[in-house]
Amino acid sequence: MSTKKIYFGTNLKMYKGNQAVVQYLSELSDFANNLQPEYEITLFVIPSYTTLKDAVSCAQEKTGRLPIKIGAQNMNPNDNGQFTGEISPLMLNELGVQLVMIGHSERRHVMKETDQEENEKVLSALKHGFTTLLCIGETLEQKNYNISDEVLRTQLKIGLQGVSVEQLPSLWIAYEPVWAIGTGGIPATADYADEKHTVIKQCLLELFGEESKKIPVLYGGSVNLENSNELILQPHIDGLFVGRSAWDAENFYQLIINTLDVVSAEEMRSISDENEFSIIARQLINELGGKSNISALTHCATRIRVVLDDETKIDKIAIEKISMVKGIFSITKQFQIIFDKQIIDDIYSELKILLK
Ligand SMILES: O=C(CO)COP(=O)(O)O
Structure with missing residues (x-):
């Protein structure tokens, strides 16, 4: 097996109830178990809160060649307290959830969460032992002002304030430009995405030194069967974080096998081209x-x-x-x-x- 690590995940947003999630996971596990990857693959699914208990049980029952990591879409940073309607890290731990997503663009821009709030959540999620997926990305307005790099650096510097080098193995980053996400989103070109991933990796290097090279940076925002191959071939993109195109298990599986084929073909080509x-x-x-x-x-x-x-x-x-x-x-x-x-x-x- 090659040592290359590739990440594939989906955020189900506020779609799919309990029954639909269990059926989806069951189909996806069956597909995933057909994979004979030559790479180290991480597969994760982030469904809504109410489905987490059954999602975790289903992922555990169906676990085979490629286990599916189940994540939560958000988390209150406090262990407990007077926070009506919120879900605490202890509650997620109790359900066996392994991953928590923090700062998805819809939480930042629809729910108006700030970088400081994301930072509190990141620190709490890491403290409680979750794999912590911090999402960052610029808005169209910020892109048009040509300040995307500054925005990404700010979101990283505030969002990761106080994170220690020892915690880095549990940290993942997703670059999700706000203008690329969801219905009406325009997917970033592979070149643009890779350029921003370079900015992110450079900033992580400045913050944490060489150890930062272990942090995977995933791209998300209108990833689909047409653009996934080109995106995954970019040198600074470690994985794909998919919304709509992954909500049908077969479609998601197809996207995964296509991208793995293209990565493998590219590796063969570069070895044979080497002089x-x-x-x-x-x-x-x-x-x-x-x-x-x-x-x-x-x-x-x-x-x-x-x-x-x-x-x-x-x-x-x-x-x-x-x-x-x-x-x-x-x-x-x-x-x-x-x-x-x-x-x-x-x-x-x-x-x-x-x-x-
Ligand atoms: O929000 C996303 C993943 O978190 C991406 O959603 P889409 O792939 O539907 O644009």
């Missing part, structure tokens, strides 16, 4: 702190010249050990790697392909 220059280029990117650390790339007759966001992430010793590297050189705001002039064009082209 000595692409191997060097890939090693170089790793030792330069990863794709997201490289903000500009050029070359001259004998040098690859890169501008990096954070020069402290360069592993100079490892770079000098890469085959065909003749030396390295650093000037203000530019790092240079020296190669023979006969191969500089080949290395540069491979770097460009990998950095696309």
Whole structure:
């Protein structure tokens, strides 16, 4: 099995009552058990509160090759108290719920929840041992003002305030641009989604360091059978969080198998396409702190010249050990790697392909 991890989940919103959820889960489990994935797959379903007890029992009874994790759509951060109509973490724990979603766009924009409230819920959910799925995303207005990156960074910085590095294995993020969600939503293009995932991953790296690389970032917002393949192939998208297109179990299963096929085909293609220059280029990117650390790339007759966001992430010793590297050189705001002039064009082209 490849070590690649892929996440697929659905939020059932305020659809499907108890009977419908049990039937849906039962069908989905049967489908999922036909999967013989070469990847580590996590499958989750987030139904409404009133169905959770039976949903958990059904998922436990039907558990097979690919278990389904059951999540709650929201949670009050307090253990108990005078909060009429709310559901506490203790109540969810008692039902065997494993996952809690916090800050879905409909809670932020319909119920007017703030980043500070999401933060209280995130801290409480993590404290109670739930896998905590924090949803973030910009509105159309914010996108039009060209402040999407700032909005995402703000939602992360406030929403994750006080989270410790030790808690990161239980944290997931979903990027769900508000303008892409639900009926009338326009799906984000794969390029746009990947660009925002890069911003999110960069911000998580700043907040938590290297350990943040374990946090999966899922894309949600009008994911369907037409766009799921292209989305999953993006280098910074770790999974798909689906609404309408997953509410029919067979459709969801079809979407999952299509995307797994395309991931597998892409892996085969990249292995067979690999040559000595692409191997060097890939090693170089790793030792330069990863794709997201490289903000500009050029070359001259004998040098690859890169501008990096954070020069402290360069592993100079490892770079000098890469085959065909003749030396390295650093000037203000530019790092240079020296190669023979006969191969500089080949290395540069491979770097460009990998950095696309
Ligand atoms: O809200 C969503 C998942 O939480 C996505 O919903 P749609 O896929 O229906 O746009």
